[in-house]
Amino acid sequence: MKRLTLLLIISIFFSCKKTEDTTVQKVETNKTEFDWLVGNWIRKNDQDGKQTFERWEKKSNTEFIGIGYTLLEKDTVWKENVRLSKTDTLWEFAVTGKEDTQPTVFKLSKVDERSFVFENNLNEFPKRIEYTNKGNAFSAVVSGDGMTIPFEFEKEN
Incomplete structure (x- = not known):
């Protein structure tokens, strides 16, 4: 009888043991060093008669899509598409201009909570692109x- 009681206590102990809850998913943070870039922006130091805009949206924690364009009155005189993305551990800033068939790719060389720098020393111009966050401006x-x-x-409202 003692053995049966001991066996029963041991089986109850092991059956009550906590196991990992497989229904709970791990939550990945949605914050990156580039989140402040998201939104619609208007250039403040444009040439007279021109208006330049940038629009950024976050597709995922590893991809942001941007478009930049300049208007002269109602005509678009300049346009580029930008893809800011991470592959493995490397962030890239890929720019495709209005007439380009292939993007020009810049590699991340510096990043902190307020700024980032991408560089491509093989590109004719520019070789360096630097963004600095100033709150509602950059x-x-x-x-x-x-x-x-x-x-x-x-930032536009």
């Missing part, structure tokens, strides 16, 4: 071979 600087072009954007 600056973008394209540069290379001694030439620098600053862009100042504000």
Whole structure:
């Protein structure tokens, strides 16, 4: 009888043991260093008569899609598509212009909570693209071979 009682206690103990709940899914954070980029932006230091815009949306934690374009009155005089994406551990900034068939790819060289830099030293111009978060505004600087072009954007409401 003692053996039976002991066996019963042991079986109850093991049957009550906690197991991993397989119905609970692990939640991945949706935050990245680039989330602040999402939204509609208008350039504030444009040439007279021109209006430049950037629009960014987040497709996933590893992909953002952007479009930049400039209007002269009602005509689009410049346009580019941008894909900011991560493959394995490497972030890329791929730019396809209006007349381009293949994107120009820049590799991430620096990132923190306020800014990021992508570079492609083989590209004619620019060789470097830098974005800096300023809250409801951001600056973008394209540069290379001694030439620098600053862009100042504000978030549209």
